[in-house]
Amino acid sequence: MDPVTELAKMIDHSLLHPTMTDEDLKQGCALAKAYNVATVCIKPYAIKEALEWLKGSDVMVCAVIGFPQGNSTIDVKVFETEQACKDGAHEIDMVVNIGKVLGEDWDYVEKEIAAIVAVTKKYKAALKVIFENDYLPKDEYKIKLCEICSKLQVEFVKTSTGYGFVKGTDGKYSYEGATEHDLILMRKHSTPEVQIKAAGGVRTLDDLLKVKALGVTRIGATATATILEDAKKRFGVANASPSFTDTNTKDGY
DSSP: OOHHHHHHTTEEEEEOOTTOOHHHHHHHHHHHHHHTOSEEEEOGGGHHHHHHHTTTSOOEEEEEESTTTOOSOHHHHHHHHHHHHHHTOSEEEEEOOHHHHHTTOHHHHHHHHHHHHHHHHHHTOEEEEEOOGGGOOSHHHHHHHHHHHHHTTOSEEEOOOSOOOEEOTTSOEEOOOSOHHHHHHHHHHSOTTSEEEEESSOOSHHHHHHHHHTTOOEEEESOHHHHHHHHHHHHTOOOOSOOOOOOOOOSOO
């Protein structure tokens, strides 16, 4: 596998902003197909359409569950996951109940993740569990989540939704997303079988290479075209696909 293809297969191309229209989603899938990324991470209602738009490629479809706040009941998250898998999703990105994490109700958190795992295993779909690290002020929360996810044998643990904005003292909202500290922590406290997905702030080729060196195997990105066009130039790979320009400035990633 050439280096550009290897990097492309680390990317979940994000199509999640609430203002994105069906035409935006269709164009995003065309971009993902052209660059042969790992998945498109898409709104659940558009799973079937995405499968059609991606025909003729091996780009997979990833659906989000309980997104972005994680507040749905366990039963609702199970229903969402089951429906997404029936519609053809290959991967599921699920947000944990963040309030339960902060309240250290670990029995609830484990019960919730286990319920989703039961569905994804049934349909042979990969599960990524989103921690939303910007909301977790102590490393102990992240470590405990890694331990639970390792115990339940989820496929990935993921840093962020890209929408976990925290209000600063100036009244403005911002987020850090995938920090080096958190990625090192999550890799250290997850079993080797559990992969790490970085989401939030990975916007350049150098960003991607940096997190890759930390043990990350998947990223969420909207700057897919920029990253991979730069990779072609740096690694001297012939341009085998049409060039796109990243026009999606809506997404939290």
